[in-house]
Amino acid sequence: IGVYAIFIIMGLAALCVALGAFYRFSIVLFFICFTYIELVDVTYYLNHYYLVSLLALLLIFCPAGNYFSLDVYTGRVAKKEQIPLAFILIFQLQLAIVYFYAGLAKLNYDWLVEAMPLKIWLLAKIDFPVLGMLFQHTATAFVFSWLGALFDLFIVLFLCIRQTRFVAYGVLVIFHLLTYLLFPIGMFPFVMIASTLVFFSDTLHLNLMHKIGTVINVIAPIKSVVVSEFVSPKKQLAMPLLLIFGIYFFIQLLLPWRFVLYPGNIYCTEQGYRFSWRVMLMEKTGNTTFTVKEKTTGKSWEIENKRYLTPLQEKMMATQPDMILQFAHYLKYKLAKDGYSNLEIFANSYATVNGRGSRLLIDPNVNLALQKENFKHKNWVLPCE
Numbered sequence: 293i294g295v296y297a298i299f300i301i302m303g304l305a306a307l308c309v310a311l312g313a314f315y316r317f318s319i320v321l322f323f324i325c326f327t328y329i330e331l332v333d334v335t336y337y338l339n340h341y342y343l344v345s346l347l348a349l350l351l352i353f354c355p356a357g358n359y360f361s362l363d364v365y366t367g368r369v370a371k372k373e374q375i376p377l378a379f380i381l382i383f384q385l386q387l388a389i390v391y392f393y394a395g396l397a398k399l400n401y402d403w404l405v406e407a408m409p410l411k412i413w414l415l416a417k418i419d420f421p422v423l424g425m426l427f428q429h430t431a432t433a434f435v436f437s438w439l440g441a442l443f444d445l446f447i448v449l450f451l452c453i454r455q456t457r458f459v460a461y462g463v464l465v466i467f468h469l470l471t472y473l474l475f476p477i478g479m480f481p482f483v484m485i486a487s488t489l490v491f492f493s494d495t496l497h498l499n500l501m502h503k504i505g506t507v508i509n510v511i512a513p514i515k516s517v518v519v520s521e522f523v524s525p526k527k528q529l530a531m532p533l534l535l536i537f538g539i540y541f542f543i544q545l546l547l548p549w550r551f552v553l554y555p556g557n558i559y560c561t562e563q564g565y566r567f568s569w570r571v572m573l574m575e576k577t578g579n580t581t582f583t584v585k586e587k588t589t590g591k592s593w594e595i596e597n598k599r600y601l602t603p604l605q606e607k608m609m610a611t612q613p614d615m616i617l618q619f620a621h622y623l624k625y626k627l628a629k630d631g632y633s634n635l636e637i638f639a640n641s642y643a644t645v646n647g648r649g650s651r652l653l654i655d656p657n658v659n660l661a662l663q664k665e666n667f668k669h670k671n672w673v674l675p676c677e
Contacts, residue, residue, distance in 0.1 A: 312361020340480035395444030409575035578643030
């Protein structure tokens with residue numbers, strides 16, 4: 293019941309943010325609810341959930357409710373027709389980081405030389421209208437892989453250039469709609485289609501608001517579009533806010549590189565994989581079973597995972613070492629409550645990555661009950677190349 297209540301509150305907060313009603317309170321409430329739901333179960337992690345949390349966090353600091361909003365219409369806040377340029381740039385920079393790091397991550401052997409995992413995914417879509425007949429050819433997977441990498445690396449550059457902006461945005465819309473139709477990636481394409489409008493000038497947005505206001509006639513239409521210039525540099529953000537944004541983007545630029553601190557194949561260990569904008573790079577499946585031994589009595593038995601996990605949790609846990617360790621610790625805790633003590637927990641885990649043969653993922657001789665969850669390298673994860 294509590295989770296349903298959080299979703300209802302989050303939905304109402306999102307509606308208030310969209311309407312500009314009690315904007316500051318609403319965006320803070322939305323950020324807290326959404327981020328809590330995102331973090332409460334790691335098996336539900338997706339890049340676009342992470343991005344929504346980041347955009348909501350940035351919106352907390354922005355005067356987004358001071359112009360075309362109910363707060364202004366009702367007189368709760370003063371209308372502002374100018375905002376510091378920095379408030380636009382922070383969103384452009386955030387989106388640039390997402391795209392560029394996604395493109396950079398695609399510059400690897402599997403994506404460029406093997407066309408993996410698109411070679412697998414496209415073969416499953418040969419019944420797709422019009423384009424489906426092309427998906428049975430290996431060349432199509434290579435074309436999609438290379439074009440996908442180039443798109444991610446350069447789309448923001450073309451969005452920043454006024455002469456190419458509209459064409460680039462058209463390509464962006466087609467690209468994301470195609471990925472939405474082909475792959476189960478949720479709302480991410482629509483989040484990107486909507487958020488990249490921030491690269492267009494205020495003139496376009498003001499004209500758009502004028503047309504919408506005239507059509508729906510819910511609020512007084514804008515009688516004339518006021519093309520406001522951005523606030524001059526001397527009136528830019530206060531130093532504390534600039535410092536906050538500076539620290540934030542330093543972390544954003546650095547975080548995706550943490551994988552270099554760990555040895556081994558990132559597809560196997562997945563250390564540094566999350567929060568680094570590695571989008572659609574891996575087709576990883578596997579199976580993991582657990583054997584528990586009670587040293588005191590010498591008794592041993594195999595765990596039935598589905599007794600403790602949902603189908604999605606079991607599927608995601610089976611191939612991700614940190615989740616395997618977390619589940620092993622959970623088993624130790626649950627069994628201790630049932631009266632068992634001095635337990636050893638071993639995992640028999642196999643995984644296949646991007647079409648390669650199934651390989652051992654976890655050292656079956658390591659007692660996971662004794663392993664600690666930290667940021668150190670997990671040397672009990674085996675190379676699965």
